[in-house]
Amino acid sequence: MPALLSEIINYRFEIFAFLLFGIGFMNLLLQKNLIKKIIAFNVMDSSVFLFLASQGFIDGRAAPIVVDGVTDVHRYINPIPSGLVLTGIVVSVSVSAFFLALVQRLYKRYKTVEFDEIMVLAKKEAEK
Amino acid sequence: MKREWLSRFVSWVETGSAAQPSANARPEKRSGAPAGGGAVKDARKKDRYRLFFNTYYTVAVIVCLTLVSVLIYTVFHLPFFGAENSPAANEVVKRYVEKGLDETGAVNIVAGMILDYRAFDTFGESSVLFLAVTSVMILLLRDENNIDPQEDLASAHEMVIEMDNQDLILQKVIKLVVPCILLFGIYVVLNGHLSPGGGFSGGAIMGAGLIVYSASYGSVSINRFFNMKTFRALTTSALLCYALSKAYSFFTGANGLPTGIPLGTPGAILSSGLILVLDICVGLVVACTMYGFYALFARGEL
Known part of the structure; x- marks a missing residue:
């Protein structure tokens, strides 16, 4: 049992990232409010960033900014996940903004952001 | 007023007789449906909605839990957190760190x-x-x-x-x-x-x-x-x-x-x-x- 516990403590960032991913995914599927769906999507994004950042960390090493001209690979953490997270954050911001703009258009048309109500109203409109 | 449509829709789904011939509750059986039976078609539609409402939440929760448990199971097979010899820290990292300053000039x-x-x-x-x-x-x-x-x-x-x-x-x-x-x-x-x-x-x-x-x-x-x-x-x-x-x-x-x-x-x-x-x-x-x-x-x- 202590072995499992120490494993869990060791992998705490990864486990938390995947729990966060699950929370976001479940909300994405179950929430009816479109704004809350977008928030859930952002929670999923953050969990992926946390996972990537935790994969790049190496114990006892510094951030990848060269100090005093020392270019030894054993002194700095892995810079690649940091770059990937940077890309991911920008794409996530863009996608969220696009989603929110679509929701605003839907709200202007149907006066609601509840997904099921929009479906009913759209069906009604199509039948006319 | 918004809620009214929703409740009417729900009651429309609920009122249909459940004893309709719903031999196949698949959503794609449209092709062979006879055009004459409007009521049958309507009932089938209602059946489909009811099936969707009843199963969607269960399926969603089960899918999420399975996904999360698979992912967390995978975590224990990852390289140790903060390990020096993790496969992510390969020769690309070595190149970036050791040659980066000379080749790009960026600290x-x-x-x-x-x-x-x-x-x-x-x-x-x-x-x-x-x-x-x-x-x-x-x-x-x-x-x-x-x-x-x-x-x-x-x-x-x-x-x-x-x-x-x-x-x-x-x-x-x-x-x-x-x-x-x-x-x-x-x-x-x-x-x-x-x-x-x-x-x-x-x-x-x-x-x-x-x-x-x-x-x-x-x-x-x-x-x-x-x-x-x-x-x-x-x-x-x-x-x-x-x-x-x-x-x-x-x-x-x-x-x-x-x-x-x-x-x-x-x-x-x-x-x-x-x-x-x-x-x-x-x-x-x-x-x-x-x-x-x-x-x-x-x-x-x-």
Whole structure:
């Protein structure tokens, strides 16, 4: 049992990232409010960033900014996940903004952001 | 009134007789359905809705729990957290860290990586931002194709309220704070190759400064120096500058020619070749985009 516990403590960032991913995914599927769906999507994004950042960390090493001209690979953490997270954050911001703009258009048309109500109203409109 | 439709829909689904011949409750059995049986078709439709309502939540929860448990099971087979010999830290990392300073001239290895080795990727990223603000503009910008008299009335009313209720304390504080925010943003952008930060974070800070100014002083005041024209000119020229400078360095690099751009001494502000220029371009695009998102969502115009 202590072995499992120490494993869990060791992998705490990864486990938390995947729990966060699950929370976001479940909300994405179950929430009816479109704004809350977008928030859930952002929670999923953050969990992926946390996972990537935790994969790049190496114990006892510094951030990848060269100090005093020392270019030894054993002194700095892995810079690649940091770059990937940077890309991911920008794409996530863009996608969220696009989603929110679509929701605003839907709200202007149907006066609601509840997904099921929009479906009913759209069906009604199509039948006319 | 909105709820009324929903409850009527739910009752419409609920009232159908459950004893209909629902031999196959699959959603795609439309093809062979006889056109004559309108009632049968209706009942089948209701069956389908009921099946969907009953199973959707259960299936969703089961899928989520399975996914999370599989992922957490996988975690225990990953390399140890913070391990030195994890497979992610391979020869690419070695190359970036050991040769990065000589080849790019950037003290910040991440900046050297994303703006030199992987600059094409970062160009795509800036283009994604530009594309996002363009699509938001298509959806929300109020122009001759997208006019709603009621909305125009509401925004005019809001403008009157804004003009009548100028908050003195807020405006004086903002007057003090905004120059500092913009200056800090510029500092972060210009030191992107020397310290943590860079085009994206600095641009976001500058965009936040513009947003704060616009929120406290109103659109009329900010339009004096930042309007649609400046937005267009800044974003397109920054992206074009990025594309051209990177095209030049790709062209010379692929043909084995010397670029003729001095890398400078590492640590100096004017060093690391094109990275400073690219950082400024990215910072401008991000600042304009952040403010553009705010203005489009708040007022429907820049």
